[in-house]
Amino acid sequence: MTDAAITVEGLRKRYGDVRAVDGVSLEVVSGEFYGILGPNGAGKTTTLELIEGLREPDEGTVRLLGLPSWPRNPDLLRRIGVQLQSSAFFEKLTAREQIRSFASLYGVSADRADAMLETVGLTGKADVRDTELSGGQAQRLSIACALVHDPELVFLDEPTTGLDPQARRNLWDLLREINGQGRTVVLTTHYMDEAELLCDRVAVMDAGRVLRVGRPRDLIEELGVANLEDVFLRLTGREYRE
Numbered sequence: 001m002t003d004a005a006i007t008v009e010g011l012r013k014r015y016g017d018v019r020a021v022d023g024v025s026l027e028v029v030s031g032e033f034y035g036i037l038g039p040n041g042a043g044k045t046t047t048l049e050l051i052e053g054l055r056e057p058d059e060g061t062v063r064l065l066g067l068p069s070w071p072r073n074p075d076l077l078r079r080i081g082v083q084l085q086s087s088a089f090f091e092k093l094t095a096r097e098q099i100r101s102f103a104s105l106y107g108v109s110a111d112r113a114d115a116m117l118e119t120v121g122l123t124g125k126a127d128v129r130d131t132e133l134s135g136g137q138a139q140r141l142s143i144a145c146a147l148v149h150d151p152e153l154v155f156l157d158e159p160t161t162g163l164d165p166q167a168r169r170n171l172w173d174l175l176r177e178i179n180g181q182g183r184t185v186v187l188t189t190h191y192m193d194e195a196e197l198l199c200d201r202v203a204v205m206d207a208g209r210v211l212r213v214g215r216p217r218d219l220i221e222e223l224g225v226a227n228l229e230d231v232f233l234r235l236t237g238r239e240y241r242e
């Protein structure tokens, strides 16, 4: 029996005429580092939001840590970490106040919040308001807020987009460390080098469907190509998405 952290069956979500998620089923094993890949508009973010329980599916079911993610379950929300966009920050707070506010929602100490700020390299910006942080700094703060309560299951939507190479490498180290502690990590990314390096398995999506799931090196071998970027292009084609 596999120890499933996430089980998704027959997930569908439409926005008007757009079938954003069109029958997605997948399973993420406990402790796995799992990537959701796909071109713009493939349905990655919508899939993630449905899995996280932030949106109601039209059809299908999601179980997180054995429990349904919809309707929202407060006990479950304590056990998962979701990286929200920085627009979800509390208004007019400094970086330190921001992460301490998230921490207090979960009953986590201010010391632990400050340590998390240090982990993402933002101690020097602790007294700066979030609106005055650079894009990459705000992103690091949002990741720190998602991790402050030590979640068992972590969801990150394009966590390294817009980060400089230093922040990107440091974040990779942090995510590896979190995963090494036995936590399950699910991320979306457009960086195939990142997915190849970090992910135990990836799901390649397009047009709301999962085209292929596998270990990066197995997919590379199966398709007889050089790297995961080639796998991605082979499966999803080279045309621009609308």
Ligand SMILES: Nc1ncnc2c1ncn2[C@@H]1O[C@H](COP(=O)(O)OP(=O)(O)OP(=O)(O)O)[C@@H](O)[C@H]1O
Pocket: 015, 018, 019, 020, 038, 039, 040, 041, 042, 043, 044, 045, 046, 047
């Ligand atoms: N709130 C919404 N209302 C209407 N259409 C939406 C909404 N959110 C997403 N869509 C549409 O659903 C489809 C899937 O979008 P989604 O954001 O899930 O894709 P994605 O794979 O995350 O894309 P990207 O890589 O560009 O972030 C797109 O066609 C998008 O235009």
